[in-house]
Amino acid sequence: MSSDLSRRQFLAGVAAATLAGGSLRANADAPSTLLAEFDYGAVQLTGGPLKQQYDRVHASYLALDNDRLLRVYRQRAGLPVPGAPMGGWYGHNGFVPGHSLGQYISGLARLGKTTGDPACQSKVGELVAGFAATLGPNNQIYAAPNAEKLWPCYILDKHLAGLMDAYNLSGVEPARELLPRVYRGAIPYIPERGRDRIGKKDPPYDETYVLPESLFSAYAMTGERAMYDRAIAYLLDREFFDPLARNEDVLPGRHAYSHAIALSSAGKARLVLGDEKYLRTMKNAWEFLVREQQYASGGWGPNELFIEPHKGQLYESLRTTKDHFETPCGSYAATKLARYLLCATADGQYGDGLERVVFNSLLAVKEPDSDGDYPYYSSYNPRAAKVYYPQKWPCCSGTLVQGVADYVKNIFFRAPDGVAVILYTPSQVRWNQDGVAVTLTQQTQYPHGQTVALHLDCAAPATFALRLRIPGWLKKTPILKVNGQPASARMQRGFAVLRRRWQRGDTVTLELPQSFRTEAIDDLHPDTVAMLRGPMLYVELNPAEDESRLAQLDALQPMAGALDLFCAQAKGQARLFAPIYFVRNETYTTYFEKS
Numbered sequence: 001m002s003s004d005l006s007r008r009q010f011l012a013g014v015a016a017a018t019l020a021g022g023s024l025r026a027n028a029d030a031p032s033t034l035l036a037e038f039d040y041g042a043v044q045l046t047g048g049p050l051k052q053q054y055d056r057v058h059a060s061y062l063a064l065d066n067d068r069l070l071r072v073y074r075q076r077a078g079l080p081v082p083g084a085p086m087g088g089w090y091g092h093n094g095f096v097p098g099h100s101l102g103q104y105i106s107g108l109a110r111l112g113k114t115t116g117d118p119a120c121q122s123k124v125g126e127l128v129a130g131f132a133a134t135l136g137p138n139n140q141i142y143a144a145p146n147a148e149k150l151w152p153c154y155i156l157d158k159h160l161a162g163l164m165d166a167y168n169l170s171g172v173e174p175a176r177e178l179l180p181r182v183y184r185g186a187i188p189y190i191p192e193r194g195r196d197r198i199g200k201k202d203p204p205y206d207e208t209y210v211l212p213e214s215l216f217s218a219y220a221m222t223g224e225r226a227m228y229d230r231a232i233a234y235l236l237d238r239e240f241f242d243p244l245a246r247n248e249d250v251l252p253g254r255h256a257y258s259h260a261i262a263l264s265s266a267g268k269a270r271l272v273l274g275d276e277k278y279l280r281t282m283k284n285a286w287e288f289l290v291r292e293q294q295y296a297s298g299g300w301g302p303n304e305l306f307i308e309p310h311k312g313q314l315y316e317s318l319r320t321t322k323d324h325f326e327t328p329c330g331s332y333a334a335t336k337l338a339r340y341l342l343c344a345t346a347d348g349q350y351g352d353g354l355e356r357v358v359f360n361s362l363l364a365v366k367e368p369d370s371d372g373d374y375p376y377y378s379s380y381n382p383r384a385a386k387v388y389y390p391q392k393w394p395c396c397s398g399t400l401v402q403g404v405a406d407y408v409k410n411i412f413f414r415a416p417d418g419v420a421v422i423l424y425t426p427s428q429v430r431w432n433q434d435g436v437a438v439t440l441t442q443q444t445q446y447p448h449g450q451t452v453a454l455h456l457d458c459a460a461p462a463t464f465a466l467r468l469r470i471p472g473w474l475k476k477t478p479i480l481k482v483n484g485q486p487a488s489a490r491m492q493r494g495f496a497v498l499r500r501r502w503q504r505g506d507t508v509t510l511e512l513p514q515s516f517r518t519e520a521i522d523d524l525h526p527d528t529v530a531m532l533r534g535p536m537l538y539v540e541l542n543p544a545e546d547e548s549r550l551a552q553l554d555a556l557q558p559m560a561g562a563l564d565l566f567c568a569q570a571k572g573q574a575r576l577f578a579p580i581y582f583v584r585n586e587t588y589t590t591y592f593e594k595s
Contacts, residue, residue, distance in 0.1 A: 031274055034346035035413040035420055037339060038429060040113040040169055043408040046441070047426035049581065050407050053363055057404040058111050060368055061104060062119055070130040072098045072143035077134040088372050088392025095391065096150050098143030101131065102162030103398030109165035110405035124170040128163065132178055139185030152189035153234075154207035156182070158398065160214040164221060179218050183227055194234035197255050208234045209262035216272045232273075234265070241266055245280040249288050252308045256301025257326050260289070260333035267340030279344050286341060289334075290353060296519045296530035296537050296590070297364070297580065298334065298357030299325025299378055312524040318591055322384065323377040328396035331362035332403040335410060342413060342422065348469045348494020351422040354410055355471065358423065359447055360537040362403050364581035374400065380590040383543055386583055412440070418464035420495060424452045424512075436462040438502075447535045447579075448563035450514045456506040464502065467495040468510055471535065476513040483507055516553040518594075527594040536579040538566070539588040544573070550592035551575055 045051040067083025072092050074081045089095040105127050112120025135141060141159055144150045159182045166175035194208045215231035218224070235241065240262060243250045251259065263282050270278035292309035293300040300306065302317035302324050317324060338354035341347070365375035365386075372392030379385070389396070412429040413420045419431065424446040430439045439457040446452055454466070470478055472494065480487050480496060483506060489496035498508065514534035521528045529550060531538040540551075551568040556577065559565040566577045580590070 031270055031276060031279070031344070033271075033343045035343045035415055037343065037409050038412055038414060038431070040110055040408065041116070042431060043412055043427060043429045044114070045407060045411075045425065045427050048444075048446075049363060050358070050423075050425050054404055054407055056367060057401055058115065058117070058120075060370070061108055061111070061401045062117075062123065063370065064104065066123065066126055066130060069101055069104065069127060070134070073101070073131060073134040076140065076143050076145065077136055079134060086372060086393055088394070090372070090393035092143075094393070096144070096155070096395075099151065099155055099395065100158060100393065100398035101127070102155070102158030102160070103402055105162030106158075106165040107398075107401030107405045109162075109169040110402070113169035114405070114408050121170045124166050125172045128166050128172050128175050128178070132174060135178075135181060135185065139181045141182050141185035142189070147189045151206050152186060153191075153211050156186040156190060157207065157211045157214045160218050161402075164214070164217055167221070176221060179222050180224050183215075183218065183224065192233060194236050196236055196239045197258055207258060209236070209258045210264050212265040213268040216268050231265075231269075235269055236262060236265075241278065241281045244284050244288075245277040247280075247284045249292070249309070251285070251288050251293065251306040254306050256293075256304050256306050257329045257333055259306070260285075260300075260330060260337065264333070264336045264340065267337070267344075270340075270344070282337060282341055282344075286337065286350070286353070295324060295380055295521075296532060297325065297360040297378060297380070298353065299327060299330055299361050301325060301330060310523060312522055314522040315525040315528055318381050318521070318528075322379040322381055324380045325361065325378040326396065327361050327365050327375060327378045328400040328403055331357050332399040332406075335362075335403065335406060339409060346415070346420070346467075346493055346495070348422075349472060351469045351494070352472045355423055355535045358407070358410060359535050360580055364579075364583070365400065366584075368397065368400065372397070382548060382589050382591070383545070383587045384590070385585075385587050411442075415465060415467060418466055418499070420467035420469070421454070422469050424510075433458075433462045433464050436460050438462060438464075440466075445563060446512070450512050450534065452510045452512070454508040454510070456502050456504065456508075458502055458504050458506075461501050461503040463500070465497055465499040466502075466508065467492070467497050468508070470494055470496050471512060473517070473532070473534065474512060475515055475517070478513070479509075479511040481509045484509075516556060518550065518553070521591055528591050529594060530591050531577065536564075536581075537590070538577045539580045539583065539590050540592075541576045541578055541583070541586045541588055543575070543587065543589040547575070548589070548593050550594050551577065552595075 045054055065083055068086050071081050071083045071085060075092055085091050090098060105124055108120045109124045142155060163175040163178050166172040212231040212234045215227045219227040240250060263285055266278040266281045289300060293306055303321050304326055307313035334357045335354055338350045341350040361378060368374045373388040374394055374397040376389035376394050376396045411423045411425060411427050413422060419440060424444055426442055426444060428439060428441045437459040441455045442452060444452040480489055487498060489498050516531060516533045518529035519532060520526045555568050556566040559567055564579055568575045
């Protein structure tokens, strides 16, 4: 910044201005949105840790054998069944046979559209055709003969998502025609109205929560009014959304992922129905999550349940369970909610939360293997280890590919008068600004380095606003320059806003000084803390059995040649600290006791 004010000081002294240039609108009757997501294909990852994970996930899911994925559906239809059985949750005798096929199709379509990989698009078409061949005259969309007992709403949602992405992103024309058939095939098995789920396993054990979001979208594509009506019937207004809109905390005791992902249905309902109570619902739920439910990683829900706040239950969970955060699923829910809120409010605090869960949860999961072993929970107990879920092909295998494929959705957002940068990572976005083709390229070592360079390439000079999120974790003054010279920017809802006439070759640099800080596990245990530096959660690698004390932050020294590894000396032994996503096979400790 041109002044010596920190973000917090600046915000304390300057009232937030309104966005210039009007508002983006989803349709003529929808509430205004202040930011909008870019389409898949407009944004590319060009390097850094997110790109590395993205490429590995791309390769892993592209390598899945089509015959194996379709086997349970062909078996139920009485067709030949080439391909080895998958087993685990997905297999013929599994927990939920064929449950994640739609998510695999969805993720591959997103990856293919973003990267332009024809192999992804071809695979999507083959899977859609193979699935369609199993439906029969009665549109039997489930792989299990007793579908009414095995998450029929959950599987319907995944089928709809996969088919919509196949049509929209991969150009698979038959996928659109399958949407009404898939919906009609589900009717005998799904309830007429949405049903809430209390606890982890109390009946009814199904997932209606995000289904309204998919049904509203499928209705928009097909005009099938029954989908619209069922979407409204499945909105959990009385049980969940209405109390949250009144700022009543109804999270404790509820299944964490189910109710977090339900908030995406609230976001979609706001846009379709034009009711601003759903924005209040999302904003209040976010506050409860961040203030009372959240670990330092951005995760929540030990044993998949929201805790009772102010009773020390997050602290107790460090000793009573290893299942602290249902990570790929929970991260998917958290990032979708953050994007809905960013679009509705243009408030940088939601970008702060998105950054936290991306770098410390989704990026940090154990890499899947080639035969159905997938991550599920993150563990924050002392001397934890990253492990696979005991059964192959769990639910998180579906949200992992969708969540990682959506990295490109989290970086840049379109504003009415320009573009906003939410995540700092090597990447590029292209758009048309008032008839001028613009490319914005990020070069950075963030989150390890603290400097971001943004290069503009405009086909002709263009006037627009560039919004740069100023993270809430900053303790020191950010430094902003344009073409090497200090630049002035106005602060607006957590963004530094630069509006000027840009031309080819302009470069903006933003320095975000990072330092170590601590964050308490909960309000009753202020001396049990995690260590963070910038956006990243740091853990101790291979900690000693008798070591639970917090290292002196001012004694932490960077390892030679590394931006991200730090060392401290204790009892003549070196203690090594690294970002949680670095952990592979090491044991690690996340929370420490202050000396």
